Amino acid sequence: MNTNSAAIEDVAATLACVDVDDLVAIAALADRIGSLASEESAPAVAGMLQRAARKLRAVAEDRAKNPSANLAAANKLVAASSRTRKSEPAPPSVIEPAPARSLRPAEPEAAPRPTADESGEADAELVNEFVSESQEYVAAAEQALLVLEENPDDRPALDTVFRAFHTVKGVAAVLGFSRVADFAHRAESLLSPIRDGRARFGSEYATLSLRAVDMIRSLVGRTAATLQGQAFSLPDGYLELMDALEHPERIGVGAGPSPEAPPVAGDTRAVGDAPPAGAPPAHHAASAEAWVRVRTDRLDQLMDIVGELVIAHAMVAADGRVTADQARDLARKVAHAGKTVRELQDLSLSLRMVPLRATFQKMTRVVRDTARRVERRVELVTDGEETEIDRKLVDALADPLVHMVRNAVDHGIEPPAQRLAAGKPEAGTVRLSAYHAGGNVVVELSDDGRGLDRDKLVARALEKGLIDSAEGLGDQEAFQLIFEPGFSTAAAVTDVSGRGVGMDVVRRAIESLNGRVDISSVKGKGTTFSVRIPLTLAITDGMLVKVGGERYIVPSSNIRITIRPEPACLKTVAGRGELVILRGEAIPMFRLHRIFGVDGAVEDPTRGLVVIVGENEGCSALLVDDLLGKQQVVTKSLGEFIGKVPGVSGGAILGDGRVGLILDPVGLTALARQQPNLADGPPLAA
Amino acid sequence: MADEETGTVDGARTGGKFLTFGLGQEDYAISILKVQEIIGMMDVTMVPRMPPCVRGVINLRGKIVPVIDLRTKFEMPRVDLTEETCIIVVDGLAGEMGIIVDRVSEVLDIAAREIEPPPVFGAALNTDYLLGIGKSGGRVQLVLDIERVLSAREAARAAAAASAETTDDAANQETGNVR
Numbered sequence: 001m002n003t004n005s006a007a008i009e010d011v012a013a014t015l016a017c018v019d020v021d022d023l024v025a026i027a028a029l030a031d032r033i034g035s036l037a038s039e040e041s042a043p044a045v046a047g048m049l050q051r052a053a054r055k056l057r058a059v060a061e062d063r064a065k066n067p068s069a070n071l072a073a074a075n076k077l078v079a080a081s082s083r084t085r086k087s088e089p090a091p092p093s094v095i096e097p098a099p100a101r102s103l104r105p106a107e108p109e110a111a112p113r114p115t116a117d118e119s120g121e122a123d124a125e126l127v128n129e130f131v132s133e134s135q136e137y138v139a140a141a142e143q144a145l146l147v148l149e150e151n152p153d154d155r156p157a158l159d160t161v162f163r164a165f166h167t168v169k170g171v172a173a174v175l176g177f178s179r180v181a182d183f184a185h186r187a188e189s190l191l192s193p194i195r196d197g198r199a200r201f202g203s204e205y206a207t208l209s210l211r212a213v214d215m216i217r218s219l220v221g222r223t224a225a226t227l228q229g230q231a232f233s234l235p236d237g238y239l240e241l242m243d244a245l246e247h248p249e250r251i252g253v254g255a256g257p258s259p260e261a262p263p264v265a266g267d268t269r270a271v272g273d274a275p276p277a278g279a280p281p282a283h284h285a286a287s288a289e290a291w292v293r294v295r296t297d298r299l300d301q302l303m304d305i306v307g308e309l310v311i312a313h314a315m316v317a318a319d320g321r322v323t324a325d326q327a328r329d330l331a332r333k334v335a336h337a338g339k340t341v342r343e344l345q346d347l348s349l350s351l352r353m354v355p356l357r358a359t360f361q362k363m364t365r366v367v368r369d370t371a372r373r374v375e376r377r378v379e380l381v382t383d384g385e386e387t388e389i390d391r392k393l394v395d396a397l398a399d400p401l402v403h404m405v406r407n408a409v410d411h412g413i414e415p416p417a418q419r420l421a422a423g424k425p426e427a428g429t430v431r432l433s434a435y436h437a438g439g440n441v442v443v444e445l446s447d448d449g450r451g452l453d454r455d456k457l458v459a460r461a462l463e464k465g466l467i468d469s470a471e472g473l474g475d476q477e478a479f480q481l482i483f484e485p486g487f488s489t490a491a492a493v494t495d496v497s498g499r500g501v502g503m504d505v506v507r508r509a510i511e512s513l514n515g516r517v518d519i520s521s522v523k524g525k526g527t528t529f530s531v532r533i534p535l536t537l538a539i540t541d542g543m544l545v546k547v548g549g550e551r552y553i554v555p556s557s558n559i560r561i562t563i564r565p566e567p568a569c570l571k572t573v574a575g576r577g578e579l580v581i582l583r584g585e586a587i588p589m590f591r592l593h594r595i596f597g598v599d600g601a602v603e604d605p606t607r608g609l610v611v612i613v614g615e616n617e618g619c620s621a622l623l624v625d626d627l628l629g630k631q632q633v634v635t636k637s638l639g640e641f642i643g644k645v646p647g648v649s650g651g652a653i654l655g656d657g658r659v660g661l662i663l664d665p666v667g668l669t670a671l672a673r674q675q676p677n678l679a680d681g682p683p684l685a686a
Numbered sequence: 687m688a689d690e691e692t693g694t695v696d697g698a699r700t701g702g703k704f705l706t707f708g709l710g711q712e713d714y715a716i717s718i719l720k721v722q723e724i725i726g727m728m729d730v731t732m733v734p735r736m737p738p739c740v741r742g743v744i745n746l747r748g749k750i751v752p753v754i755d756l757r758t759k760f761e762m763p764r765v766d767l768t769e770e771t772c773i774i775v776v777d778g779l780a781g782e783m784g785i786i787v788d789r790v791s792e793v794l795d796i797a798a799r800e801i802e803p804p805p806v807f808g809a810a811l812n813t814d815y816l817l818g819i820g821k822s823g824g825r826v827q828l829v830l831d832i833e834r835v836l837s838a839r840e841a842a843r844a845a846a847a848a849s850a851e852t853t854d855d856a857a858n859q860e861t862g863n864v865r
Contacts, residue, residue, distance in 0.1 A: 006702075009702050009703040009718060009719070010703065012703065012718050012719055013703045013705070013718045013793040014793075016705065016718055016721045016722070016723060016724065016793070017724065017793065066747065068723075068747055069747060071723065072722050072723060075721075075722050075723065076722065076777060079719040079720070079777070082719055083719065304747070304748035304749060305748060307748050308747060308748040550731070550732055595734070596732075596734035596735075597734060597735075598732070598734075636749075636750050637750070638733065638743060638750055638752070639743075639750060639751065639752055639780070639781055639782075640780040640781055641752045641778070641780040641781065641783060641836070642733055642736070642740070642743065642752050645733055645734065645735060645736075646735060647734065647735075648733070648734070651731075651743060651750045653745050653748060653750075657745055658729050658731060658745060659731040659742075659743045659744060659745050659750055660731065661731065661733065661734075
């Protein structure tokens with residue numbers, strides 16, 4: 001056994017030093033590891049070794065798409081197998097020679113430890129699958145419950161709910177999550193009388209079932225958190241809800257067999273009315289085989305490799321032997337390959353795109369709950385939910401959207417009586433739509449409520465000292481006031497909105513996605529919020545700038561203009577704070593090389609360039625040496641070790657294979673202002 | 687947790703295979719199981735506001751990987767790059783990382799009995815990241831706990847924050863070249 005440990009380390013050592021082109025050596029290593037695997041007694045270790053051997057064989061036989069990555073993976077596997085092997089207890093026969101066999105029954109107790117790694121891994125995979133599947137089922141159930149509330153006789157919707165609870169129950173039980181399984185079971189039982197025709201699905205059923213849906217969601221979430229080593233704890237209200245589900249009649253649900261449905265409630269009722277646009281969840285099973293579930297890290301890996309391919313191609317295309325005059329034919333072929341590579345890149349990007357449908361469906365529930373609480377009647381109409389957007393942005397968009405939707409229901413839509421008095425239909429309409437525009441996704445949220453009251457907004461802003469005077473304030477600027485921190489026109493603080501976390505949080509969230517929010521509103525007619533965010537953060541359109549020996553990418557979306565300043569438009573404040581005067585506007589200038597400590601950069605602004613970034617108070621001028629051209633880059637994280645760097649939003653691989661940092665002009669400006677000796681003076685707006 | 691997770695303390699006691707490399711006249715050793723690959727020196731992109739030992743980032747097959755200058759980390763003077771300078775890519779707790787060393791020597795078997803506990807210099811020299819002193823093949827190897835060397839991230843952060851406040855005095859003193 002010990003010889004085997006040493007043998008594995010031997011292999012690891014050779015592997016670390018092997019050259020990727022030395023196919024003979026790699027083939028030999030693959031064989032060596034393969035034979036180690038077959039001698040290995042611990043299945044976990046053997047499995048890892050076998051995988052490593054397979055990776056290497058692929059390289060040796062020239063089948064590997066990325067041999068270096070295969071080598072690295074094999075190395076990791078071998079290292080892992082060695083660790084696992086070391087944690088294996090010494091064979092009992094050595095320590096206690098005689099009764100080894102009779103002690104067997106005790107062994108399995110101790111033995112599983114070393115393999116726990118591997119089996120833990122397998123479990124983690126199952127749990128992950130359970131979590132993502134449950135989330136889908138729960139979302140489908142939620143949607144179906146809302147449909148049922150509208151139309152209690154919708155049998156397919158009822159079936160969807162049952163299927164969801166049932167599946168969650170089944171899988172949770174298999175994985176040993178008894179709390180989740182028990183709960184799902186009760187949730188399922190609650191609706192049995194309805195399926196059997198002994199009761200009708202009224203809105204009190206909907207409310208209770210929706211609470212159950214929320215509970216399952218949070219149970220599943222906590223289950224997922226256990227994978228990160230957190231201890232599992234029951235969410236608040238678990239027991240209470242369990243009880244309510246078992247004895248619904250105690251809280252007045254389904255009390256007595258009600259043959260006739262209580263006509264779906266009166267004026268406090270919300271019409272969380274999603275026209276069941278989009279696919280009914282029932283199609284889920286039917287087209288299952290048309291889908292493949294792929295781990296997102298694989299997609300990221302694909303993007304990385306395709307990015308490498310783009311760079312490799314660019315290098316070939318720029319090669320003198322290709323650009324030479326007599327090589328036209330070759331150049332044409334290279335150009336053709338380039339087109340294919342770009343298509344491949346577009347395709348790999350599109351794999352990360354998901355429709356906004358799920359996000360919109362969430363809003364149905366938000367509208368329902370909010371309308372109920374603030375006693376409005378609201379109809380939600382959605383449009384364009386098939387619009388696709390980067391997966392990572394979907395989640396980031398959901399929170400601000402929830403806030404805006406709540407706001408629209410709470411502040412936008414008037415109470416029914418007021419609406420009737422104003423000659424409007426009693427139920428208000430909130431319309432949520434999405435579409436693509438250029439490289440952006442626009443999500444519009446409009447209501448037919450009272451609209452924004454410009455005068456009230458301005459008065460409020462004056463009172464709070466947010467503005468000094470209302471003079472020259474355009475409509476758009478006045479409306480934008482609601483995004484100022486601490487601005488809230490809601491007279492009463494409700495638990496729905498107006499908790500101090502106001503629209504400023506919304507704006508910040510959207511801006512952090514490189515997006516922006518526009519408002520248009522007509523008093524008495526309604527308000528429309530347009531959220532415009534890029535399709536993806538995975539690609540940054542930028543300008544490559546040179547500063548000393550370094551190159552940075554400034555996102556195009558942040559750049560207003562780039563100028564070479566005339567001596568006449570450079571001013572200083574107190575001898576230190578530098579300003580660029582652009583069309584009468586004084587913009588603070590920061591020297592990028594000083595902020596980042598780069599040597600050898602251009603010191604004289606008239607010999608460099610200034611890039612004007614940001615808007616309004618956030619506007620600043622960055623001094624750089626030169627512009628190197630436009631570039632579209634794949635945005636990458638700088639990794640856990642480097643963490644968040646102020647003024648830098650990420651990194652990218654440039655055309656020559658080097659890493660370039662992507663600047664975050666907003667963070668950069670903030671950073672520059674903190675540094676006392678670089679440039680100070682308040683941002684002077686003309 | 688570091689001990690258990692990395693197995694390094696254990697690794698020292700039990701011995702095993704180590705990759706040895708040099709910084710100046712000194713020989714260092716790290717467990718081969720931590721080593722992912724060895725690559726030649728390449729262009730490193732500077733990352734602003736990092737502690738001096740963080741040289742920057744490189745492109746490792748499309749992945750951005752941070753690179754640590756081990757000389758700077760150990761407060762040794764900087765030297766010019768040579769043909770032998772290379773980057774050892776290790777698989778650390780915070781993902782892949784490169785460490786710049788003067789040269790890579792060989793893979794050595796160091797038995798547990800050949801590893802002595804690290805010396806204590808007191809306040810003059812911090813030897814926390816040393817697992818022990820290996821004596822193999824008639825030479826002396828400083829056996830590194832590479833996780834510990836690299837997990838200085840928190841410390842590095844603090845240093846970066848502090849240097850940002852004191853306008854980089856410390857940083858300039860130390861190397862005078864990063865900022």
